[in-house]
Amino acid sequence: xxxxxxxxxxxxxxxxxxxxxxxxxxxxxxxxxxxxxxxxxxxxxxxxxxxxxxxxxxxxxxxxxxxxxxxxxxxxxxxxxxxxxxxxxxxxxxxxxxxxxxxxxxxxxxxxxxxxxxxxxxxxxxxxxxxxxxxxxxxxxxxxxxxxxxxxxxxxxxxxxxxxxxxxxxxxxxxxxxxxxxxxxxxxxxxxxxxxxxxxxxxxxxxxxxxxxxxxxxxxxxxxxxxxxxxxxxxxxxxxxxxxxxxxxxxxxxxxxxxxxxxxxxxxxxxxxxxxxxxxxxxxxxxxxxxxxxxxxxxxxxxxxxxxxxxxxxxxxxxxxxxxxxxxxxxxxxxxxxxxxxxxxxxxxxxxxxxxxxxxxxxxxxxxxxxxxxxxxxxxxxxxxxxxxxxxxxxxxxxxxxxxxxxxxxxxxxxxxxxxxxxxxxxxxxxxxxxxxxxxxxxxxxxxxxxxxxxxxxxxxxxxxxxxxxxxxxxxxxxxxxxxxxxxxxxxxxxxxxxxxxxxxxxxxxxxxxxxxxxxxxxxxxxxxxxxxxxxxxxxxxxxxxxxxxxxxxxx
Amino acid sequence: xxxxxxxxxxxxxxxxxxxxxxxxxxxxxxxxxxxxxxxxxxxxxxxxxxxxxxxxxxxxxxxxxxxxxxxxxxxxxxxxxxxxxxxxxxxxxxxxxxxxxxxx
Numbered sequence: 001x002x003x004x005x006x007x008x009x010x011x012x013x014x015x016x017x018x019x020x021x022x023x024x025x026x027x028x029x030x031x032x033x034x035x036x037x038x039x040x041x042x043x044x045x046x047x048x049x050x051x052x053x054x055x056x057x058x059x060x061x062x063x064x065x066x067x068x069x070x071x072x073x074x075x076x077x078x079x080x081x082x083x084x085x086x087x088x089x090x091x092x093x094x095x096x097x098x099x100x101x102x103x104x105x106x107x108x109x110x111x112x113x114x115x116x117x118x119x120x121x122x123x124x125x126x127x128x129x130x131x132x133x134x135x136x137x138x139x140x141x142x143x144x145x146x147x148x149x150x151x152x153x154x155x156x157x158x159x160x161x162x163x164x165x166x167x168x169x170x171x172x173x174x175x176x177x178x179x180x181x182x183x184x185x186x187x188x189x190x191x192x193x194x195x196x197x198x199x200x201x202x203x204x205x206x207x208x209x210x211x212x213x214x215x216x217x218x219x220x221x222x223x224x225x226x227x228x229x230x231x232x233x234x235x236x237x238x239x240x241x242x243x244x245x246x247x248x249x250x251x252x253x254x255x256x257x258x259x260x261x262x263x264x265x266x267x268x269x270x271x272x273x274x275x276x277x278x279x280x281x282x283x284x285x286x287x288x289x290x291x292x293x294x295x296x297x298x299x300x301x302x303x304x305x306x307x308x309x310x311x312x313x314x315x316x317x318x319x320x321x322x323x324x325x326x327x328x329x330x331x332x333x334x335x336x337x338x339x340x341x342x343x344x345x346x347x348x349x350x351x352x353x354x355x356x357x358x359x360x361x362x363x364x365x366x367x368x369x370x371x372x373x374x375x376x377x378x379x380x381x382x383x384x385x386x387x388x389x390x391x392x393x394x395x396x397x398x399x400x401x402x403x404x405x406x407x408x409x410x411x412x413x414x415x416x417x418x419x420x421x422x423x424x425x426x427x428x429x430x431x432x433x434x435x436x437x438x439x440x441x442x443x444x445x446x447x448x449x450x451x452x453x454x455x456x457x458x459x460x461x462x463x464x465x466x467x468x469x470x471x472x473x474x475x476x477x478x479x480x481x482x483x484x485x486x487x488x489x490x491x492x493x494x495x496x497x498x499x500x501x502x503x504x505x506x507x508x509x510x511x512x513x514x515x516x517x518x519x520x521x522x523x524x525x526x527x528x529x530x531x532x533x534x535x536x537x538x539x540x541x542x543x544x545x546x547x548x549x550x551x552x553x554x555x556x
Numbered sequence: 557x558x559x560x561x562x563x564x565x566x567x568x569x570x571x572x573x574x575x576x577x578x579x580x581x582x583x584x585x586x587x588x589x590x591x592x593x594x595x596x597x598x599x600x601x602x603x604x605x606x607x608x609x610x611x612x613x614x615x616x617x618x619x620x621x622x623x624x625x626x627x628x629x630x631x632x633x634x635x636x637x638x639x640x641x642x643x644x645x646x647x648x649x650x651x652x653x654x655x656x657x658x659x660x
Contacts, residue, residue, distance in 0.1 A: 033610055051569055052570040097570075423643035423645050424643060431644065434645055
């Protein structure tokens with residue numbers, strides 16, 4: 001993984017010192033909250049319902065075991081002994097005291113971490129495929145380009161005050177989008193060179209996003225030569241920076257600009273801008289690519305026999321607990337004899353994405369003992385141990401299980417993505433986490449859970465859609481109706497290759513009825529699907545909403 | 557008649573705090589100084605007094621409360637109830653105690 005050089009470390013250390021001084025002046029009353037707010041936001045420090053919230057960047061979700069231990073230590077020393085992994089592959093601390101934040105940032109700097117650009121109207125943490133570097137279907141490791149984008153976008157003087165926040169995602173697997181690139185401001189897909197050969201480039205998507213105006217991204221360029229990545233991104237950002245609306249924050253995202261101009265006009269302006277800067281200083285030379293790629297070389301894998309048959313035997317073995325876990329939480333690795341282990345942060349009854357200090361330390365220990373000291377955070381709020389020798393799967397399962405980290409539900413309907421909702425968030429209208437935990441408790445039969453197959457369920461506590469409810473196969477949106485919590489159900493969303501936005505099923509359900517409504521949706525699917533091979537999403541697309549409406553609303 | 561109190565977030569830890577008599581702050585909602593709708597000048601004066609204390613409090617605002625059958629002030633909205641009482645969920649990790657006094 002990437003390691004800071006002298007310049008990186010100096011910049012981050014200086015930033016900590018700068019923020020320490022700003023905090024000191026705020027606490028002494030030298031500067032007001034109005035003056036301090038933009039300064040703290042530039043360091044990822046928000047004010048939530050009960051406390052400050054500090055968001056720490058985890059570039060493209062990749063952590064070393066050393067970094068994960070530091071995150072655990074910070075949570076124990078300065079917070080309440082846990083952290084919340086977010087849909088941007090970051091971590092959030094919900095209870096830091098202001099005077100401690102500079103100390104936290106100083107400790108993070110010792111392991112090459114920071115919170116820069118985790119808030120504000122700038123380019124945020126670039127996200128990626130959580131299987132990057134180990135996926136069998138990957139054409140190119142996207143982390144190299146994520147890191148190149150990170151270095152380009154960090155403290156980019158031209159893009160420090162964009163009309164609104166800006167999110168980029170990169171996937172290196174041409175046929176399996178696990179990074180939700182179609183719902184990002186810019187989505188970058190590695191694609192083979194259409195003229196053949198071994199070379200590759202990028203398809204550039206633009207104008208996707210969720211929030212109050214959900215949009216699926218459109219193609220801005222079908223094929224971009226790889227050496228032009230930064231110059232083209234720069235051209236897009238320049239057009240957005242120039243014409244994006246600054247008069248209305250609800251219309252300030254690039255998706256609104258793309259919609260207003262139309263993709264043809266937007267693309268035309270980008271190409272015109274690009275023509276001015278392409279082949280210039282931002283051209284990615286082979287030497288620069290190699291410099292960054294050197295940090296992402298494969299670890300020293302052992303030469304092992306293929307293990308797919310062994311893994312299958314575990315799935316079908318007598319130990320049903322292990323078998324279920326292997327079936328849902330273990331993925332084939334690109335290197336024979338290795339497996340990818342998904343660590344579920346969705347145990348029954350607990351907030352999705354939360355991990356205690358002890359759990360983080362256990363995962364770090366497992367990464368060292370059974371892998372190469374690497375851990376990945378997924379945008380679905382789980383963790384990944386990317387390099388486990390398959391023969392160790394039973395041991396790894398046993399240790400995860402003892403710490404409530406082996407819920408066999410990855411990709412299943414209880415693998416819920418949920419925003420913090422009204423339990424923590426200043427913007428929320430309704431609670432999200434209790435709905436998630438109650439759904440998890442309602443669907444407590446593991447055979448039933450696995451019979452349901454792969455279903456994504458996303459919950460947001462308000463229209464800002466931090467739980468990405470528009471792209472859940474089942475989406476739940478919390479709303480406020482005259483002081484009462486109500487929840488809209490949406491069906492048919494997807495953030496994958498077949499990206500689509502869910503549509504509202506019907507009138508919203510009161511708090512007391514929404515969990516049962518979800519159970520009814522699932523029963524309807526089970527009763528009426530053509531076979532167990534027909535996925536929930538495929539059933540919704542084939543059958544439409546009527547079967548669900550009939551069961552949920554009857555004649556009313 | 558509607559009752560209001562002034563609330564904001566403590567600068568030191570972000571916790572909800574409430575303005576009480578004498579322009580001092582408390583972490584106990586029921587100890588706040590209420591002001592009725594028919595005293596708009598007093599409400600405004602309290603808000604101004606709160607805004608003047610930016611070292612202690614962030615973004616003060618008036619919130620509506622009611623007086624319960626026990627005579628105690630209580631929040632009306634779910635948001636303010638959760639804000640006053642803490643998250644409704646079973647948290648991961650142990651809650652820690654917070655100071656009862658507001659740092660001045």
